[in-house]
Amino acid sequence: MIAVDLFRFTTLLAYHALAAVSLGALRPAGGRERAHAVWLRRFLTRMGPVYVKVGQILATRSDLLPAAWIEELKVLQDAVPHMGERETRRAVSRHLGRPLEEVFETFDLTPVASASIAQVHFATLAGGEEVAVKLVKDGVARSIAVNLSLLRFVVRAVEWVSPAARQLLLARRFDELSALLSAQVDMELEGRNQLEVALNFDGHGYVRVPAVHAGISNRNLLVMERVKGIPGVRLAGVRFDRAKLAQRLQDAIYTMLYMHGVCHGDPHPGNLFFSDEGELMLVDFGITVRLSEEEKWGLSSFYYACTRREWKLAIDRFTDHFVEAREEIDRHYGEYARAIGKVLRHHFDESTNQWSTIAYFRDINAVLTRFGARYSHNFTKVELVFLSCEGFARQIDPAIDIFSGEKFSPRPVAGTLGSDPQSVERTLVLQYGHREGLERLREHADELACVVVEPMPASVAKMDVTFLRALREQCDALGVPLVFDEVVSGFRVAYGGAQTLAGVVPDLTCLGKIIGGGLPCGAVAGRREIVDVARSSDDPFFDYENKAFVGGTMSGNSISCAAGSAVLAYLKGAP
Template sequence: MANLPLKPLTHALGSAVGYGVSRLRRPRADHREEEARRVLECLVEAGPIYMKLGQLMATRSDLVPAEWVESLRTLQDDGPHMDEVATRAAVERELRAPLNSVFREFDPTPVASGSVAQVHRARLIDGQEVAVKLVKDGVPEHIERNLRLMGRGVRAAERLVPAVAAADGTRRFTEVAHLFRSQADMILEATRQKQVYRNFAGHPYVRVPRVVPELVTPRLLAMEYMHGIRGNEAHRVDMEPARLARRLQDTIYTMLYMHGVAHGDPHPGNILFSESGELILLDYGITVELTEDEKWGLSSFYYACTRKEWEVAARRFTEHFVEGRERLRGREKEYTAELVAVLEHHFDLVSDRWSTVGYFRDVSAVLRTYGARYTTSFTKVELVFLSCEGFASQLDPDIDIWRNARKFTDRYSPYMSREIRARFDERFAEQIPGSLRMRDRADRVLVAPTHMHRYFFPSTYPLFVREARAGRVTDVDGNEYVDLSGGYGPHILGYAHPVVTEAITSAATAGPVNAIGNEPEVEFAELLVDSLPGAERALLCNSGTEAALTAIRLCRAHRRRDTVVKFEGHYHGFSDQGMVSSWFRFTGDKHAPEPIAGSLGSQRAVVKGTRVLQYGDIGGLDRLRAEADDLACVVVEPLPSSTATLDREFLTALRERCTEWGVPLIFDEVVTGYRVTYGGAQSLVDVQPDLTLLGKIIGGGLACGAVVGRADLVEMCRSTEDPFLDYEQRAFAGGTLSGNSLTCRAGAAVLRHLRDNPHLYRELEEKTERLRDELIESTRKRGIPCRVGARGAIFSLNFSHRSAGVYRDRMAGSNFKATIALAYYMRRHGVYIPELHSFLLSTAHTDDDLAVVGKAFDLSVAEMADDGFFVT
């Protein structure tokens, strides 16, 4: 069939009718092989769209006869192709150059040929081996003719058949037609392939060919040649079929749930395997792209199903993936009950015999009953699931699709599974019984959102500390731990450092003073102003959150504007503004994020009045140019603690734009101030903000915050001595305990000690680098995907193969469960780190402390690997 020509659809239909008549004349039961041959011929003659249907059918051995599957598999990589003369002419036409001027070798016989394109093996002049994907002559035109014909049929059916009209047939067909047309666009395919390549860079077992960008044209795409075993020959792979099938399913789910860009056609012809079981993903003619909101919806829906919270699952599914919800008004109760029955049946009662076809069929029936329908995006997801399930079932006929899906969803949720929790319950009941009793006692009277009842990531096994000294803490059970929390940052000198203890004791003996002028307040402000480049004034408050609130108010008053610019993933305290787009919920395009509330209860107007950009995206800054006159300020973490990265080029560009537009620039150095160096991160990059937010370290372990910077901005809260003018031209700032003598004396003692001992920063950086390298080596030698960022005693650890990139990319694919569990494993080995939070070193940590941390981490990741936290 190598040179079988493409024939008109009418010819194919005629062949099918002719075969049907012959079967009526000879109604025997042993014609399966002839059926398979005729079906294959009809699909090939009908053209690429129908061949694509045949490729999908070839993965559904549970739905079509085995003889059909065997015959249709040839469509996956052994379809009709152009002859040698036509192939050479097409390549030279696309490259606009003789073949031998680009390739040292070019095999005109394709190594694979699908419904749209054929793939050739070649070698470039420089010796690089490449695969050349070439769209077959006539295919784009053939696709267009068939789509026009099919479109007319759909439109006619929509007029005549109520069910087609109710399903919005024309619009859905238009979406599908777009997918088919894009398959013949190699420039678009190259863009998609490069995106998936970046998403899987560093992955332990998924490989994507690298595109050769200079050899991409509308109908030709050259890429790295990858050797592998064809999907239909997976029995040659040296890996258990069940494990190989799980890898396939996990890969597709990772693309859908985490990356939001998924291979849309994962049939055996588009996937190779290495002998050791690596997956090589080919052909990006069809991809499925989900928005951040759709990813959230998909994950939250399936997570509710894993917890058997059926009504919650029904609500989430309806909210994110059902159109025509207005037709449900007044019938929500009945609709929900029917949908819940379907969910419970498939996800619980028959989950060990999971059928994607049956699940979608039953959900569709419920939606049709109430005049609703799937969204287009979920229809695409359905096709990916169907193809993935078909191929995975071929690899492992006994695969438990839902059990694997449940494990996947569980791995990326922040909460422990029943099995893991039971294991830790037993271990910690023995190790920290006193802390657990204190936890239960506290639960009856206290809500502690900072350390026990943490938003998103509650602590199941919190410690209650009896004593803290130097770099260690001792809990109420007498267990000692090397502490890497540092109180979320304040204790850079460790606990109970003599200079701090003496300062607090003397201030307490003299009588703590607040809301009255005192000398420590003035001395403290002098130290703050002298320490930061270009600073002129300081305003004291009680926390980093207060500092951010106050600074933004001062800028709004100064500019007489309301709009605030911040960056995705950056946290500026727990105010409505500070939390916008700061957690793990994002929306909008990655390169043009839209603001979203960080918490229920946030004021909608505040969220709407925030512009969100990506840290490190210099091009994105120009989005602000058109609305620069409406901006009150820009606030940024110059060294985000969540990634421990510092981008000098970006911060320089940001400073230049803000100066050009006259918009105040605020650096949030609540974490980094006096930790990375005495003058903060701004000193490392030599970029001077208009205002700096400070907290944590400057309080010496006591509650404190400050806004430091330009005099004209800070003095927006200084009285004019005219109450009417104050109301017209000044902003209010206050706080009964702001500038109290106890905090100011402690903070001043810490700052003076750090200023007078610069060697402490050199030693901290050396310890940081040493520990970082040790942590990286522990995961590397075990093949565990893990990213460790570290700078200035700040550590960011993420169990993922993906590099930092923009914040949402870092979060996509993060193994939250493993990161949280790491904290509990480390506690078993004498190290305290907070669940899913950056951890920190102090000057009090000794070499012995670092040795304990390194050993504890090595033991912990080994135990976690044995306990199944990492997919292999």
Template sequence: MRSAGLAVVEAGRVLWWTVVLAVRFGLGRRDRVRAARLLRAYLLRMGPLYIKAGQVLGTQSGLLPRDAVEEFRTFFAELPPMRDRVLRRTLRRGLGRSPDEVFAAFDMRPVAAGSVAQVHRARLDNGETVAVKVVRAGVRGRLEASSTVLGALLSIVNVLPKVRGYDLPGHFRELRPLLTGQCDMAGEGARQQEVAANFRNHPFVRVPRVHEELSSRDVLVMDFVEGASGHLPDEAGLPPHELAARMQDAFYCMVYFHGVFHVDPHPGNLVFAPGGLLVFLDFGLVGRLSEDDRWNLASFYYACIRKEWTTAVRRFTRAFAVRPERLTGSAYEEELGRILRRHFEEETSRWSTLAFLDDAIRILGRHGSRITTAFSVLALSLLTGEGFIAKVDPDIDLWATTRRFTDRFAPYLNDELRDRLQHQMADTAPRSLALRKRAARRLVAPTHFDRFVLPSAFPLVVDRAYGSKLRDVDGNEYIDLGGGFGPHILGYAHPAVVAAIQDAAARGAVNAVGHPGEVRLAELIAEAFGPDHRVLLANSGTEAVQVALRIARAFTGRQRVAKFEGHYHGFSDQGLVSSWFRYRGDPRAPEPVGNSAGMQDAVVAETLVLQYGERGSLDRIAAHADELACVIVEPMPSALADYDAEFLRALSDVCGKAGILVVYDEVVTGFRVAYGGVQHIVGTVPDLTCLGKIIGGGLPAGAVTGRADVVDTARTSGDPFHDVDGRAFAGGTMSGNSVTCAAGTAVLEQLRAWPDTYPGLRERTSWLVADLAARAADCGVPCQVRGRDSIFSITFDHATPSLVRDRLAGLDVTATLALAYHMRGHGVFLPELHTLLLSAAHSDADLEQVSEAFGKSVREMASAGFFSISRERLTGERL
């Protein structure tokens, strides 16, 4: 209560100077600066909340003149520590016992003291040295009381016309939880662990380990870090330019990749450890950018890089502005366009993200809007971080690294790489390039020539495929790791498949009438999945999914469908929801988002999006049980190349109790990981399974198989009136055509006759994954190679995230694209940014060549600077 009373008393003085500042807003610069200095002095006296609020004021350039803003950009200062008696009392409360009972030794002199907490060195009984962060006595009540007062003050100031457009009360309401939460050490420990997980296995960034068993709301215990303080960059053991480059790389990685960033990256919160390591400290303030924030930010930067200023203005408004509907008209667009051109064309050599945001914020204020809270916090972070980096290396080109990160995020080749590959392909594949130009005049081929979202700059144009090889129209031969996205598990042009197709074609290529071939294929599929199973044939995996979902709705009488984030179920509106690059909402409770123009909004909005492997997803299914017809899932998500058997079994239990159908999408994994699918490995039996790819033997095919009573929902009842009311229609002129059925039957009969195919593929995949990972490690390249059962993936990323959204966020897209083209130069084809596949036709010699090609490619890419953050890489020079 004493702290609260002091806050109210001091508030009167702050109110006076706030009003003075507001009244003088329209007067001369000198008066406004003087008022800002006086206000800053009182904010310092008021304590931590006001200090942070003052730092936020330092980002609101439109509210104050530039000189006045600088007064709020220097709020970093050491404060006197707590008295020993108060410290011991606080420690006993936080630890639950005397510090002498917890620590073998505890130094009462703090190594650092701030406005919220102070840090001490201690030693555990096992001899380990730890840092103990203790919340200052009384600060929690002071924060709560002063936040109430400050909110009231801002409401008073907001009545002034020139200030009203910035919506300071609304801004503060959004910031208040962030500012008041900094005295919760339990929350800080959780944030510290989150950031540490994001940087796990990073080559030069570390975050101290938290001792959860000793930490509480008042005390945070963590590993003690030895090294040079950020105040002493000369002792870091690295040249200034390399140290600054590492700092910027680490900070931008937090912002652009993780979306979880340090708000206070000043010298006191960074330690330079031996070996060139950067150790980040103090996670009392952590900013967050949502999936939409990062998407919008990346799309905005990409438009600026391409100098598409009209698009950039629109994307800026979407990304940064509150109440964007107010920002219309040519005056706003022209004014912002001029600012964008100045910063992105004229001042890139003197780039400052904060300077750009300064100008942009002023424009928003003049037109009745303001920057969003998320980006206001980012501006506060950049204020400190970029200033710190520039002090370490005054000559650093900040824009070069910013550009490098936007290149890595966007799924496109940068100009330098594209030009180099263009010359290379002109020499080795001139006919392929010519054919692509010819195709562009007539053909839209979104799977290969014009691939959606992930365009191939240099698509392969194949003349012939056989076994494990592809030969392009220029006569170049490649070992294939694409497998046609899945169908060719036996390799290309397998003799049994070729003979079956030739025979079926010679018999007339029957469709739309019955024939023995479709019966035989249906029998093989049903026998592989269960004695009571029925089969419905379609023309593709996409069709199979559409039919399965319709059957589920008809069978249950319910409408909604649940699916998992990042799982792709074909190109239907339902299948594309939250399936590719776009994700939204809390990772534990994702919100649905479309991944294509033209998708039906109602379909997107009505889809319940879940997170694979998360227990909370099962709770959400149970909560929506009365409205869910089914849950569709890739049991082994292609993007993860692995499965969670325990989760799949729990999913079956929850849905079974609620009368919700479980639909497995095994279009990729069906007959690839086992004779049948993933369900045979994990021991689950879904109600419906969608198949495709392999069951067509390389020709278009799809199928739905499952419980007889469920699949029979698509069988006619003999009563046309009942059919329309209660049965699910499924059709297709080419469904079950004789040529496709013959090819699929030939493949399944081969797989059934040669059961050793699957153990062989499993063994080869395991060897290749381990060998590729070892080669990348030998080169010192951050690379993740994952896979099993003939399915694997390669990504250049230091982290090992479990969520698809996090894998894509941290993916070095440019390097992954470049790998595909470097590998092609060594006789190996892998599809850019796609899951990779092995077939039974791949020999040991093939895999050894793949591994050798990968090693050479990674070394070439490293020599070209793809994985370096040295000055040469930042300036675009060759190493």
């Protein structure tokens, strides 16, 4: 089987290469570039789904390939050859187990999109609901298996003759990617992935994921809500600010990775739709990336340390969470740390060029290879998501820089459902530890009621004495009260925490704990005139109209203090 496949591969490669050379020789330079692009697109199409998938990824890399190549390869994102009408009708009826007319009131047998593995049709259910039907093409599963067996043979041969390939465990990496590609032909699995992501984004302001009709879907057929938007491959038709649209795409991907832990694994233009109002509609969840809580923590804390230029902390976190086969690293950790630190400083701090994910991963991988180490399996998948996301985001907005802009000007978000939108909008968020950001306090001094330093785990952020002292000085100069929430000062008002270690005393400290037996305990401490602003008058109506709420984690305000005192008094009298 492999011998036959290898012969086919070689024959097709030679045929298309000869055609490209022959056509290119007869054309001017611009025409030759187009001819080569057409040759590559046709070759990948003839070779099958695995090669088409490679072409889809390449089509997002406008920063690496000529414009003519990008334009031609974009065809692979939604215009790959599809099954004919008779073949489609037979396939749908076969997978439903009954004539398609018994399930669908209408069914357009001409697909609206056709990619490497499946084609998509518009239809109407018997009740009148418009749906999209994703149909796995006949023979695709076998074609993928054949393609992968050929490539596996080639990879193992390369690994056999190349020490560098063995060092990278190339065959193992290939097997991991093979599992991802093989799973793409399972529409039941894709439907479950899609449902999970849809639930995570339920109620989101601009991200939409179509609902799945699980009852009439199966391994070869996925029936879902029809989304009406502009395909990502037709981006020019979207009437929405490009910079904001690119930022929204980036935010959606980062939300899935850093918060949800379940992320779309293939965010190329063929898998996204947009509206003129800036909505993002995600489809095709055949590949997803899943991160455990520990991996999410590792990824977030690593990049957080990088943006704060805490290089030693960043190196330790990256190595602990995402590096395997680290025996050589452990023996020469100092040398390794210096090499990785140089890469991080270059990309996050010193480079004045636009951020490049591909250059960043290339440089990191070079250091790991030097020390006989490698990325973890999951970090490899995260890398692929970053590459696709960056490539598409840069097509939307060529000027986007994923680590610029709001890095030190974060936007407030609602922490819980039901949060007052005005309270969120009227909150100014500063980046802890970024002294330059304190100038934003001066810009908004007339609008500020107070500055609150929120809790932050010690494993994420150190006690930044210089920053806290600068913050205290700025608040004094502007006449704005400084409030510490409990973890900043520790559960110690008079000693310990920031007040002793940094010599920074806030105007108010809010405390809250649950002590033995589940009894809530809240307290506030600080300047009397500020505490009195929140002290209860025992008239809840007067308090609502005239007092300010001051509370910590367990609502350490005067009401909870009074309630706690009453509970203690009762327990004392009724042991």
